[in-house]
Amino acid sequence: MAQKHFVLDTNVLIENPKCIAALRNGQENQIYIPYTVLTELDGLKKDPRIGHIVSQAVRFILDDDLVNIFPPDFALTLTDDVMDDRILKEIMHMGHEDAALITNDRILQIKAGCYGIPCEEYRDSDPFRSESQRYTGFVEEGDKPVHNSFQWESGTPVFYGPDGPKPIGYNHEIWGVKPRSVYQNLAFELMLQEGIDLITIQSEAGYGKTFLSLAAALYLMLERKDNPYRKIYLVKPVVEIGAKMGYLPGDIEEKMLPYIKYVQDLLMKLHDIRPCNRVFADPSSDSFKFNPKKFEIQPVAFLRGMNIENAVVIVDEMQNLSRGETRALLTRMGEGVKCICLGDTRQVDNQYLNESNNGLNWTVKKLKGYKNYAHMVLKGDRSRGPITDIVLKSKL
Numbered sequence: 001m002a003q004k005h006f007v008l009d010t011n012v013l014i015e016n017p018k019c020i021a022a023l024r025n026g027q028e029n030q031i032y033i034p035y036t037v038l039t040e041l042d043g044l045k046k047d048p049r050i051g052h053i054v055s056q057a058v059r060f061i062l063d064d065d066l067v068n069i070f071p072p073d074f075a076l077t078l079t080d081d082v083m084d085d086r087i088l089k090e091i092m093h094m095g096h097e098d099a100a101l102i103t104n105d106r107i108l109q110i111k112a113g114c115y116g117i118p119c120e121e122y123r124d125s126d127p128f129r130s131e132s133q134r135y136t137g138f139v140e141e142g143d144k145p146v147h148n149s150f151q152w153e154s155g156t157p158v159f160y161g162p163d164g165p166k167p168i169g170y171n172h173e174i175w176g177v178k179p180r181s182v183y184q185n186l187a188f189e190l191m192l193q194e195g196i197d198l199i200t201i202q203s204e205a206g207y208g209k210t211f212l213s214l215a216a217a218l219y220l221m222l223e224r225k226d227n228p229y230r231k232i233y234l235v236k237p238v239v240e241i242g243a244k245m246g247y248l249p250g251d252i253e254e255k256m257l258p259y260i261k262y263v264q265d266l267l268m269k270l271h272d273i274r275p276c277n278r279v280f281a282d283p284s285s286d287s288f289k290f291n292p293k294k295f296e297i298q299p300v301a302f303l304r305g306m307n308i309e310n311a312v313v314i315v316d317e318m319q320n321l322s323r324g325e326t327r328a329l330l331t332r333m334g335e336g337v338k339c340i341c342l343g344d345t346r347q348v349d350n351q352y353l354n355e356s357n358n359g360l361n362w363t364v365k366k367l368k369g370y371k372n373y374a375h376m377v378l379k380g381d382r383s384r385g386p387i388t389d390i391v392l393k394s395k396l
Contacts, residue, residue, distance in 0.1 A: 003028065003029055003030060004028075004029040004030070004100065005029065005030045005032065005096065005098070005099035005100065006023050006029060006030070006031055006032065006099060006100050006101075006102050006120075007032045007033070007034065007087075007091055007096060007099050007100070007101045007102065008020070008023075008031065008032070008033050008037065008102050009037065009084075009087065009101060009102060009103035009104075009105060009108060010037045010040040010041060010044075010083075011103060011104055011105055012102050012103060012104060012122045013033075013037070013041070013057040013060075013061075014044070014050060014053050014054065014057060015104065015122070016122065017053065017056040017057040017059075017060045018060065019102070019122055020060050020061065020064050020067060021060070021064065023102065023122075024064070024066060024067075027066065030068060030099075031064075031066070031067050031068065032067075032068045032069075032070065032094075032096060032099060033061065033067060033068070033069050033070065034070045034075065034086075034087045034090040034091065035069065035070045035071065035072045035075035035076075035090065036075050036078070036083055036086040036087050036090055037087065038069070039075070039083070040083055041054050041057060041058060045058075051354075052354060052355075052356040052357060053356070070090050070094055074089075074090060074093045074094075075090055078090075084105065084107070084108045084111060085111070087101075087108075088101075088108075088111060088112060088115050088117065091115075091117055092115060092117075097115065097116060097117050098118070099117075099118075100118045100119065100120045101117050101118070101119045101120070102119075102120055102121075102122050103119060103121070103122075104121050104122055109121075130345040130355050130356050130358075130360075130361040130364075131356075131361050131364045131365040131368075132200065132202040132343075132345050132360050132361045132363075132364040132365075132375065132377075133202060133345060133346075133377065135364060135368060135375060135377075136376070136377040136379075137149055137150055137186070137190075137374070137375050137376035137377060138150045138151060138152065138157075139151050141153065145160040146160075146368060146369045147160070147161075147369055147370060147371045147373070147374075148160065148161050148162075148190065148193075148196055148371075148373065148374035149374075150168075150186060153167070156168070156169055157182065157186060159186070159189060161193055161195070161196070162193070162194070162195035162196070162371065163195075168185065168186060168189055171185050172185055172188040172189065172192070174188055174192070174212075174215045174216055174219045175215040175216075175218045175219050175223070175270055175273065175274055175276075176215075176270075176273035176274040177211070177212070177215040177270070177273065179212075180208065181378075181379075183207075183376065183377070183378050183379055184207075184208060184212060184378065186376060187201060187209070187212055187376050187378060188212060188216060190374045190376055191212070191213065191216035191220075191338070191340060192216060192219070192220070193374075195371070195372060196338075196372055196373070196374050197333075197337065197338060197339065197372040197373070198330070198333075198339045198341070198363075198367065198372065198373045198374075199338075199339070199340050199341065199373075199374050199375070199376070200318070200341045200342075200343075200360060200363050200364055200373075200374075200375045200376075201213070201340065201341070201342050201343075201375075201376050201377075201378060202343065202344060202345065202360065202364075202375070202376070202377045202378070203344060203377060203378035203379065204344055204346070204347075205344065205347070207378040207379065208378070209342045209378055210262070210263065210266060210314075210316060210342060211266050211269075211270075213314045213340045213342060214232075214263070214266055214267060214270060214314070215270055216312075216340070217229075217232045217312040217314060217340070218232075218270060218276050218279070220312050220338060221294070221312055222276060222278060222279075228310045228335075228336030229310060229311060229312050229336065229338065230294075230310045230311065231293065231294055231295070231296065231310070231311045231312075232279070232294065232295045232296070232311065232312045232313075232314070233296050233297075233298055233308060233311055233312070233313045233314070234260065234263055234295070234296070234297045234298070234314050234316065235298050235299075235300060235303065235313060235314065235315045235316070235329065236260060236297070236298075236299065236300070236315075236316045236317060237299075237300045237317055237318075237320040237321050237325070237350070260297055260316075263297075263316075264288065267279065267288075267295075268288065271283075278291060278294050279291055279294050279295045280295075300321065300325060300329060303328075303329055303332050304328060304332075306332050307332065307334050308332050308333055308334055308337055309334035309335050309336055309337065310335070310336040310337070311336070311337055311338075312337075312338045312339075312340070313333065313337060313338070313339040313340070314340050314341075314342065315329065315339065315340070315341040315342065316342050316343070317342070317343050317347075317349075318341045318342060318343035318358075318359045318360040318363070319343040319344060319345045319347060319348050319353070319358045319359065319360045319361070320343075320348060320349050320350045320353065320358070320359075321350075321358065321359030321360075322350070322352070322353060322357075322358070322359060323357070323358075323359060323362045325359060326359035326362060326363060329359075330363075341359075341360065341363065343358075343359075343360040344360075345358055345360055345361050
């Protein structure tokens with residue numbers, strides 16, 4: 001097979017830093033990077049949104065001895081305001097106008113055509129996806145499964161859990177809740193599996209991760225026989241509250257209520273499906289105040305120094321925790337704890353965190369493959385309702 005020559009644009013390196021090795025294909029093809037691309041990467045490295053992606057791209061360039069970097073002499077003489085124009089002039093100057101420019105920038109593709117430079121899109125782009133998005137809980141058919149992962153075999157998901165491979169050809173019904181997709185069913189499988197102590201669930205809003213977790217927690221605490229769970233904790237980072245929280249009236253639950261009202265609504269929905277009176281202090285009251293012996297809401301900051309035992313812990317919006325906060329939180333978990341961590345790394349509210357640097361992503365990145373840990377990305381065609389469905393499908 002004839003050797004191919006590829007020149008990489010900046011956007012391809014950012015969208016998938018692993019593109020160098022993929023395009024080089026061992027030592028089969030030649031890869032070139034214009035000096036102007038390095039200049040662009042240098043300018044983007046301080047951008048809080050993509051700085052971590054730029055660092056990955058730079059590392060892949062440094063680690064690959066076979067990458068050809070255009071020398072800076074000619075590039076430094078260029079004064080074009082548009083960096084794409086400089087890239088095209090570099091390609092022409094180096095005599096590589098027959099090499100394919102790999103870019104997903106449509107305008108640059110048109111400009112390259114004006115110079116007679118062939119262009120190709122990089123179709124395996126993976127823009128801004130964190131580890132918690134890339135690792136879905138499934139491994140490709142033929143690959144070696146990691147602990148507590150799934151693999152499609154003849155159209156059936158097979159669970160590689162603590163007891164060995166097990167086809168999941170059945171549907172759970174937990175606390176009267178029936179899964180609305182195969183992925184919700186598999187999330188239930190992880191939450192209920194003995195031997196899995198820590199689960200992370202990644203999904204966009206609307207796929208039911210909090211509702212499923214509460215249903216599983218009620219089942220584990222109130223229904224499953226010989227279980228160690230005596231209480232449910234709901235833990236939530238309250239980034240938007242800050243110092244203002246102290247000025248709200250009442251105890252912790254009352255202070256937190258404006259921020260976890262949706263949890264109370266979900267519990268009421270579950271209570272309507274099947275009564276869970278022990279979770280409420282006075283089920284006959286309209287206030288539905290929680291019974292602190294069975295259900296407790298805790299801000300993350302209040303967990304420092306605590307030792308949680310014999311409980312189901314639900315950590316909501318974990319993407320708003322830092323790596324240090326995540327470590328501090330998870331090291332509070334003692335014996336007999338099932339911890340279910342929920343979040344969406346695309347919805348980071350903490351101004352000091354980003355899609356890669358956050359508690360949910362760090363947990364997946366560091367714990368993937370441990371025997372008592374599992375991860376799942378919830379997806380599917382049906383979410384919380386028809387309006388949410390069309391919003392998610394349209395990518396609004």
